[in-house]
Every structure is written in C-alpha cells, then in structure tokens.
Amino acid sequence: MRLRTFLAAGFLALGAGFLALGAPSAFAGASSSQLEAYQPDPALRTAPTSELEARVRRSCAVIQARMQNAAETSFERPCGCYAKTTLRALDASEIEAYRTTGYFNDSARAKALGAIDSCKLQRPI
Template sequence: MRFRSLLAAGLIALGATSALAGASSSQLETYQPDPALLTAPKSELEGRVRRACAVVQARLQKGDESNFDRPCGCYARATLKSLDASEVEAYRTTGYFNDSARAKALGAIDSCKLQRPV
C-alpha cells in the first residue's frame, strides 16, 4: 500500500495528470495528502519529490530507482527552487503541484534530462 501511495504521489508531483487519466474517480477521490506536508521543512519536501521522481523514472525507464538518484535530485532541487510561496503552499495542502508549478516541474524534468511522464 505504501508503494502505491508513493507512486501516486510521485505521478502527481511530476505533473503526470495524463498518467492518472486511467485511474477511476473513486481512486482519485480517496487520495489524501500526507498531513506531515503542512509542517515539513522544505528539505523534506525536496526529499519527497526526489523519491517520488525515482519511483516514477524507474517505472518509465524500466530501471532501478538508485539509477535516478542524481537526476532526480537535480529535478527536486530545480523544481522546488523555482516555486513561489503560493505554489509551495498549494503543494503542501494538496500533495501535488498546481498548474503553474507543474509547468515549472516539466521544465526541470527537461533540464535534468529525465523522461517526461506520459
């Protein structure tokens, strides 16, 4: 169950709304963001985004999560550095990136040479 939650969070964090298009509405309605996000330091948010990225990239590229430590670290740092306070707050509240943050995250995916989720 933890893996599914992490994977769902990873897909959402990466802005992979199209990847979630196949999920039933009941699955999406039952998603609850981790309440710890509300008070987590930004370094923990970065770690969560990095781990979610590694899970998603490993699945997309059929590799081991550890192979994506460096590029996902790049992605997490670049993404969180680019977010303004309202985008970080929205992520804390919902557990996923809003539209403006998603655009920035996609730019970070490209600059860190990761595969975009489909």
C-alpha cells in the same frame, strides 16, 4: 502504510507535473473522483522544504525506474536535479498549494515540466 502515503504523495506531485502539458502520466487512468478522494499526508503541512524535496526526488526515481525498467538508484542524480530545480522555482503560494493538496497546481506543473526537460529525464509516454 507510511511508505504508501509517501509514495502516493510523490506520485501525485510528479504526476501532476506531467499532466500539465497533457502528457500521459502515472495518473492517466485516474478519474477526477479518484484524485479528489486522495488525502495528502498531513505531515506535508509542516515538513521542511528539504523533506518536500526528498519526497519529490523519491517519487521521481520510482517513476523513472518503472518507465525505463532500471534501478531507482540510477536516477539519484537526475531526480535530485529535478526535485531541487522544481522546488526552487516554486513561489510561496505554489509550495503552500502542494502542502495542502499533495500535488502541484497548474502553475507549478509548468515549472516541474521545465525541470524534467532541463534535468534530462524522460517524460511518460
């Protein structure tokens, strides 16, 4: 159950970044009521930044591996780049929004998409 919550939070974080530019993502088929019904992991509220980065990195690896039909381990370095670049770019209010909702807000999404590109990751089709 904890892994499912962890992955859901990560998918939302990464998927929210993908949604910023209107690109399809893991949530392309999700209705707004499904996203509204999502309850973020309460541990996000007090997790250190290093844990947030680990969650984003893990979600990135899972999504990239599925999209590219490859092993998750092959995305350790680029997803580490993505997570680190994204979280360093976020201001305090964007990090607080992520902690509260479990996904990136609009301004954070734009920064996350920039990180996807700069870390040479594939955007969802």
